[in-house]
Amino acid sequence: GDSVTQMEGPVTLSEEAFLTINCTYTATGYPSLFWYVQYPGEGLQLLLKATKADDKGSNKGFEATYRKETTSFHLEKGSVQVSDSAVYFCALRDNDMRFGAGTRLTVKP
Amino acid sequence: EAQVTQNPRYLITVTGKKLTVTCSQNMNHEYMSWYRQDPGLGLRQIYYSMNVEVTDKGDVPEGYKVSRKEKRNFPLILESPSPNQTSLYFCASSPGLAGIYEQYFGPGTRLTVT
Numbered sequence: 001g002d003s004v005t006q007m008e009g010p011v012t013l014s015e016e017a018f019l020t021i022n023c024t025y026t027a028t029g030y031p032s033l034f035w036y037v038q039y040p041g042e043g044l045q046l047l048l049k050a051t052k053a054d055d056k057g058s059n060k061g062f063e064a065t066y067r068k069e070t071t072s073f074h075l076e077k078g079s080v081q082v083s084d085s086a087v088y089f090c091a092l093r094d095n096d097m098r099f100g101a102g103t104r105l106t107v108k109p
Numbered sequence: 110e111a112q113v114t115q116n117p118r119y120l121i122t123v124t125g126k127k128l129t130v131t132c133s134q135n136m137n138h139e140y141m142s143w144y145r146q147d148p149g150l151g152l153r154q155i156y157y158s159m160n161v162e163v164t165d166k167g168d169v170p171e172g173y174k175v176s177r178k179e180k181r182n183f184p185l186i187l188e189s190p191s192p193n194q195t196s197l198y199f200c201a202s203s204p205g206l207a208g209i210y211e212q213y214f215g216p217g218t219r220l221t222v223t
């Protein structure tokens with residue numbers, strides 16, 4: 001079945017550092033890909049999405065490109081802030097929704 | 110405000126005592142689902158519903174029941190909770206099942222079964 005594998009972390013960065021969180025997927029169909037973010041004590045919120053190959057999703061300085069040839073959807077941000085500290089989930093959705101295990105990011109001042 | 114609400118947010122109970130976690134959405138979404146979140150495992154789907162009176166099992170349905178009598182509500186029922194059901198539970202909704210739709214999540218219910 002479909003599945004998502006993401007870098008488990010935890011990841012600790014200094015403010016203004018570059019962020020990459022790797023995500024790869026396996027799917028039999030043509031899923032949409034998502035990154036969700038979970039701040040402490042809250043539910044998941046959509047960060048960005050891409051619905052077809054070569055699409056780039058972007059929001060709040062974060063970006064991810066749907067790469068069908070490498071089955072990847074890596075999350076990047078050029079300069080992280082303390083307020084980006086959260087757990088990030090990569091997910092895919094065809095008929096079912098599948099989540100990665102989550103990556104905890106801590107950004108230190 | 111468009112939202113998914115869950116109650117209670119925190120619950121501590123004992124083994125075998127039936128409980129219900131409520132979920133409600135005000136976006137007229139057809140699709141609703143329940144997940145549990147456990148460390149290192151991400152989110153795993155328990156049950157989902159594609160519309161009123163239509164429910165189906167997800168990946169980890171054992172020990173849970175659901176019902177969908179109204180479009181907006183999708184309660185999760187634990188008839189006889191056990192300690193291995195201690196977890197963080199999320200309800201989610203979306204306009205439909207298709208992959209293009211994002212899911213909207215509730216704030217979560219942290220359940221402890223002793």
